[in-house]
Amino acid sequence: MGITNKWLNPYQRSYQQIKAKLIESLTNIKDKDGNVLVTDYSEGNILIIILSLFAAIAEVLHYYIDNMARESFLPTARKYSSVVKHGALVDYHARGAIAASVDLVVSRDTSRDTIGAKLTIPSGTLFTDSNGNKWLSSRDVTWYANVTTCKVPVVQHELYTESQINGMVIPSDERVTITLGTLPNGKYYEHGTMSMKIGGESWVLVNTFAYSKPTDKHFMVTMDEALNPYILFGDGKYGQKPAANAKISEVKFYLTTGINGNVKSGMITSVPSVISSSVTDATVSNTYAAGGGSSYENFNMLKEHIPLSVKTMGVAITKQDFIDLAKLVDGVSKAKAEYECGRKLIVYISPDNGATADSNLIQKVYDVLHQNSPLTTWLTVKSAGKVNIILDVEVTGKKSYKTSEIQSQILSALFNAYSPEASDIGGSVRISDIYALIDNLESVDYLHLKKFYTKPWPTTVYGNKELILGQFQLDEANGSMSYFISFSSGTQFTVRSVKGGFSYDGQVGKTTQIRDTINGFIFALDIQDNGYQSGFRYTITIAEPNKDYTDPGYNIPVFEDSSQLTLKVNEIV
Secondary structure (H helix, E strand, O other), rough: OOOOOOOOOOOOOHHHHHOOOOHHHHOOOOOOOOOOOOOOOOOOOHHHHHHHHHHHHHHHHHHHHHHHHHHHOHHHOOOOHHHHHHHOOOOOOOOOOOOOEEEEEEOOOOOOOOOOOEEEEEOOOEEEOOOOOOOEEEEEEEEOOOOOEEEEEOOOOOOEOOOOOOEEOOOOOOOOEEOOOOOOOOOOOEEEOOOEEEOOOOEEEEOOOOOOOOOOOOOEEEEEEOOEEEEEEOOHHHHOOOOOEEEEEEEEEEEEEEHHHHOOOEEEEEOOOHHHHOOOOOEEEEEOEEEEEEEEOOHHHHHHHHHHHHHHHOOOOOOOHHHHHHHHHOOEEEEEEEEEEEEEEEEEEEEEOOOOOOOOHHHHHHHHHHHOOOOEEEEEEEOOEEEEEEEEEEEEEEOOOOOHHHHHHHHHHHHHHHHOOOOOOOEEEEEEHHHHHHHHOOOOEEEEEEEEEEOOEEEEEOOOOOOEEEEEEEEOOOOOOOEEEEEOOOOOEEEEEOOOOOOEEOOOOOOOEEEOOOOOOEEEEEEEEEOOOOEEEEEEEEEEOOOOOOOOOEEEEEEEOHEEEEEEEEEEO
């Protein structure tokens, strides 16, 4: 039998509802003859004033009760502090910042006599971008003689010595915690990078004390409710408690600019002296945008990561386990898997900002999955590609709206709806959605979608270099068609249709006009130099234009540049 409240139901808790119920109850106050004692319900009656005060207090109390109930559950929690506490219950601790990473392409002119012998670019080589951010190479790279380009993986961070903690005496608290000092403006502690010595002895950074013995010199770095990183030591049962009055002799870690490190392509061009001193004509550039960088783990990240940590328990067995575990890797936003039960598994990932995953992030995900999956699983990790949405639209605006206003609203709507963050790996684009998106804007009266197609993302068949497709324009198409692109040298390639026997020779760095009259396709593409070699092979799939698009592979349909839109606006004065 349930508990009932005859006075007030759970949904009648506003000030006005409570006050009305209290006044209604006054009618039950009667004398011995059955006459109602209170008949004056005006706002000037002192009794009504007192009831109003009680109603206001009751409403506030209900508000706090509701908030407490809401914050008690992870799916409904709205406060960062509540989510942090929910994570602590399942031994998930908020992370520090994640450094952005990218693969740099270092190039030289092989026609000149500056090639020389092979060159080793050591780990820790410093590069800088146009914003002044520092980038350090993450491993030694050998640049062989007579090779045009080489790839150098870099991470946006710099080593930092915490002088405000060095020399600090360990307090005699029951549970020792130490908050980091003030960090340089615009820079954050990079998660998982701290090293520490106490009394000259090294202590080991861990993510949890669950497996720490009482004698293990372990420590953690996590975030408090105000997004301040702090150091946490063991309690003597799980992890050793540092001796009182012991002195911290060294604290070092890496600083990063977090999300601000996700720079666009072409922004890292500085040539370090270790390269320029040997190859005088060397050039450096990031072909793709940097990705994976984020500031301290925010509210939305925590709400997604906490359930995944419980769901996987750090082990990957099923297909979904691999996807969930990949999403828990620092810097990964999306993941999808191509799976052959019991044997072959390819995991496709996308960084937090939706950029192309670089070799650093791919290796990081591979290491995590490989260490926590069955030995019989043949595992490969790849970056999800990005399929650009190309639109040609004519709109008629509503009265008094200028072309610039209409254009701005349309671009903003497309950026939000089809951003890398909003779109999914293997996602789809419906023409009806595009019509609805633009037609519902306050500045647009009606529109005509003249052309819609997608710029394909190349798939590597053979070779250790990605095919970089610059400009792409589709003029005519008869359905969908796949084309092979095979290289006969570093600069010469042949485009062949999968069916019909069409072929055409092209050159790297020049726009190639393809007129496949056999199959009914006319398009132009520009393949940019990336150090290709003879025998490298790739495929591109041209989807049928002006039709709903569903990605056939593991790419993300995106709209992220105004050049993807051709717009004609008809103003109405």
